[in-house]
Amino acid sequence: MENGRLETTDVTRLRRLAEERTADLQRVKAEYDNYRKRVHRDRLAVREIAVANVLRALVPVLDAVDRACAHEPMTPGLKDIADTLWTQAGSLGLRTFGEAGDPFDPTCHDAEAHHVSPEADRLICTEILRPGYRVGDQLLRPALVEVTGPPPAR
Template sequence: MTNEEQRTPGEEPSGDEVPAAGSEANASGPVPQEPGEADAELTVDDILSAEQNADAAEAEGSEDADPESQYLEDLRRLTAEYANYRKRTEANAALEKQRAIAAAVTPLLSVLDDLDRAEQHGDLAEGSAFATIAQKLRASMERLGLSSFGEKGDPFDPQLHEAIAQVPVPGTEQHTVLDVIERGYRIGDVELRPAKVAVAVGADG
């Protein structure tokens, strides 16, 4: 007769008795897991959470460390940006002003050319009414910022001069302005026209 058959009703099994496989005790107990399975899942979550917390703590720490320095740095950056913007705005405004004056003055350049020709032919006698008018007109143009360029003896510069003639001159090593037919004019950085010149070149070409 087995131990189960000899047990009286209501009697608890002794500690020496081992429950049979598949009994209720085993069914209701914890299910064993593979070693490290739960730990692996927790470790991934913990790592992600730890990284997020570390980034947040670092950002918060940098802000709390010295907020005044951050504000000063932002202020310096904004001040530099505003200074650059102001310089660009002022430069553009000045250039637009020069262009507007140039558009108004350009039609008068032919009058200045006539005065130059009259002066070369001796028609602007000093003290004459015509000479006085020419002087006032030139002074008015200068007050508007008009300046001329192109003089005899200047080195020839294709950026400034328009060569309408080339004259072979013995002994010439560098192309130079031999004669000025029409002066060049500019207002500030705005060129109204190049100077029309005759260029002295070497006798050999």
């Protein structure tokens, strides 16, 4: 340092050091951002698994309430219980599926009976014996159905 001035090599060395520290800081920031995103994804996945497990455990309760509603006189108390249970399960993402007329899909339907119809060109769910349940894309229980389809090819 001559007369209080930095030599050119000192300025170059300091600039290079500042660039290295800036690059290090950017790398650490990117790693932290990736970590935050990964933790957020993991938390969502854990939540989805927990919700699916709770809803899977409630499926027999939903079936029992549905049977009670179908076979017992609908009292205000029973109606309130059924409505509240379905509302809360729905708010957690539970969806029922299985409608008469749906194409039969072995990945989400269990066929209890198969009826032959010469007019049919493919397997169709003709009666829903027990609804299926999903939460998001996850299948909790397949629908139990009767299907009608064409005669087997010989």
